Amino acid sequence: MSGAQPPGEGGxxxxxxxxxxxxxxxxxxxxxxxxxxxxxxxxGAAGAPRLIARRPRPGLTSRSRLHVRxxxxxxxxxxxAFQKIHLVRDASGHVVxxxxxxxxxxxxxxxxxxxxxxxxxxxxxAPGSVRSALILGGxxxxxxxxLLRFEEIERLVxxxxxxxxxxxxxxxxxxxxxERSFFxxxxxxxxxxxARYIEQxxxxxxxxxxxxxxxxxxxxxKLYAVEFYQRLKRLLRPGALVCVQSLFLPLVYCCIGAxxxxxxxxxxxxxxxxxxxxxxxxxxxxxxxxxxxxxIPDWTRYxxxxxxxxxxxxxxxxxxxxxxxxxxxxxxxxxxxxxxEDEALYATVWQTLxxxxxx
Numbered sequence: 001m002s003g004a005q006p007p008g009e010g011g012x013x014x015x016x017x018x019x020x021x022x023x024x025x026x027x028x029x030x031x032x033x034x035x036x037x038x039x040x041x042x043x044g045a046a047g048a049p050r051l052i053a054r055r056p057r058p059g060l061t062s063r064s065r066l067h068v069r070x071x072x073x074x075x076x077x078x079x080x081a082f083q084k085i086h087l088v089r090d091a092s093g094h095v096v097x098x099x100x101x102x103x104x105x106x107x108x109x110x111x112x113x114x115x116x117x118x119x120x121x122x123x124x125x126a127p128g129s130v131r132s133a134l135i136l137g138g139x140x141x142x143x144x145x146x147l148l149r150f151e152e153i154e155r156l157v158x159x160x161x162x163x164x165x166x167x168x169x170x171x172x173x174x175x176x177x178x179e180r181s182f183f184x185x186x187x188x189x190x191x192x193x194x195a196r197y198i199e200q201x202x203x204x205x206x207x208x209x210x211x212x213x214x215x216x217x218x219x220x221x222k223l224y225a226v227e228f229y230q231r232l233k234r235l236l237r238p239g240a241l242v243c244v245q246s247l248f249l250p251l252v253y254c255c256i257g258a259x260x261x262x263x264x265x266x267x268x269x270x271x272x273x274x275x276x277x278x279x280x281x282x283x284x285x286x287x288x289x290x291x292x293x294x295x296i297p298d299w300t301r302y303x304x305x306x307x308x309x310x311x312x313x314x315x316x317x318x319x320x321x322x323x324x325x326x327x328x329x330x331x332x333x334x335x336x337x338x339x340x341e342d343e344a345l346y347a348t349v350w351q352t353l354x355x356x357x358x359x
Contacts, residue, residue, distance in 0.1 A: 075173070080164035087168065095173050097140060099165070102213065105140055106276040107177050112302045113280050116272040116311065117209055118146035119303055121243040121284055126293045128152050130206040134235065136194040136223075137211035137245075139165035141178035147209075148184050149299060157205070158182070159190045159197045166191070194223060204237045214247040215256075224256050229263035229285075241286045248281030254322045260285045269322055270311040272302075 075095070076087035086098040097104040105113070122130060132155040135143050139160035147153055160166050166189055168174055170182050182189060190197060194212070210232075215221040222228060224244075232242065242264070246256040248271055260267045264285035271281045284290060296303050314322065 076168065078164065080162050082162045082164075085164060085168065087174070089173070095177060097168075097174070099213070103277065105142060105177075109275050110142055110177070112272050112274050113277070114142045114146050115300055115302045116270070116280065116282055117211060117243060117245060118143045119149075119297065119300060120270070120282075120308070120311070121207060121209070121241050122147075122150060123292055123294055123296065123308075124241060124284065124286075124290050125206065125239070129239070131155065132203070132205045133157070133207040133209070134205040135159065135209045135211060136197070137213070138209065139169060140174060141166070141169040141181040143209055143211055144181040144184075144187060145178045147207075148181055148186065149297065154186060156184075156187045157190060157203070158187060159192055159194050161191065161193055163191045195228060198228075198232050198235060201235055204235055204240075206237050206240050208232065208236065208240065208242045210242065210244040212245060215252065224259060226259045226262045229260060233263065233287075239286070239288050241284060241290075244283045244285065246281040246283050248279040250318075250321060253281045254324075257283050257322060258326055266290050268312070269314070272307075272311055 072091070073089050074086065075089055076085060078085045083100045084098075086101070088096045088098070090096065092108075095107040130150065130152055133147050133153055135147070135156065135158045137160065138144060138158060139162060141158075144156060144158055147156055158166075166182065169178055170180075175182075181187065194210075210223070212223045213220055215224045229242070236242070242260075244256065244260065246253050246269075253269070257267055257269055260283050265287045266285065266289055268284040268290045269281070270284070271279050273279055296305070296308070
């Protein structure tokens with residue numbers, strides 16, 4: 001028939017038009033899976049993921065919004081009793097874990113996050129003073145990997161709600177990334193809600209790491225409340241430290257810090273920059289002054305004196321804002337408000353990128 005196009009050509013043209021309208025290449029930024037988004041497979045220098053921003057979809061958090069688009073291979077797609085579990089390998093060979101479509105780790109730079117979470121607090125305890133440690137969350141075994149590098153640790157209790165996540169961590173490829181940390185005889189795995197565990201436990205610890213999901217739901221927000229931190233203090237030995245993963249959106253971050261300052265005498269805020277998650281925030285809390293007591297271990301891939309100085313560097317206006325906020329009971333409400341504010345910011349970013357592409 002005259003003027004007929006080859007089979008499938010119309011579909012290819014429509015897909016090309018959609019890509020031209022909705023896709024703009026950006027420098028390495030936040031990688032996050034979401035509905036309508038895919039995980040990075042284009043690679044840049046030294047195998048770094050090359051991220052491609054697409055138009056934000058309503059209802060997604062900011063860390064889901066600058067997501068990446070390309071072919072990927074699912075290693076696991078499963079619905080557990082608690083959440084959706086997606087394990088992905090991208091074209092550059094990196095492994096990515098998503099829980100309920102929120103990124104948990106990307107093997108390209110997860111060492112930055114976990115050295116900041118686990119190794120950095122150890123610098124504030126004297127050598128040989130940390131014999132027992134507690135990890136709340138961290139079912140991927142990566143925080144445990146970092147702590148187990150310290151031979152002085154004799155016992156490590158890892159409390160994770162979902163047994164499917166810890167089972168995944170005990171199988172390749174995740175077990176290769178976490179260096180089989182859950183097979184170490186010093187580790188005890190406990191599958192229980194963290195709030196219930198700290199109410200029922202009687203053991204005391206020298207170090208506690210709280211690696212919880214972001215407080216985007218009321219059931220998660222209770223794990224960031226003043227009351228939770230006050231109950232947690234019952235499990236601490238004299239001089240013990242608590243490190244809390246804190247979503248680095250300003251309103252949420254300062255609320256978590258304010259709640260910690262209500263429960264502890266000394267709180268140290270810090271953050272680390274990442275390729276796949278932009279910034280990750282943390283707070284280190286204790287009742288004794290926080291003073292460096294040991295040198296940086298020689299096995300770290302990220303931490304050095306320059307990185308530590310950068311992690312604790314906040315501008316004057318940031319310091320005033322982060323330290324001024326009063327304690328907040330409803331961290332969930334603060335999180336939702338911050339995400340809505342962030343949504344407007346990322347929508348503006350997308351519009352700017354789309355305008356540049358059209359030009």
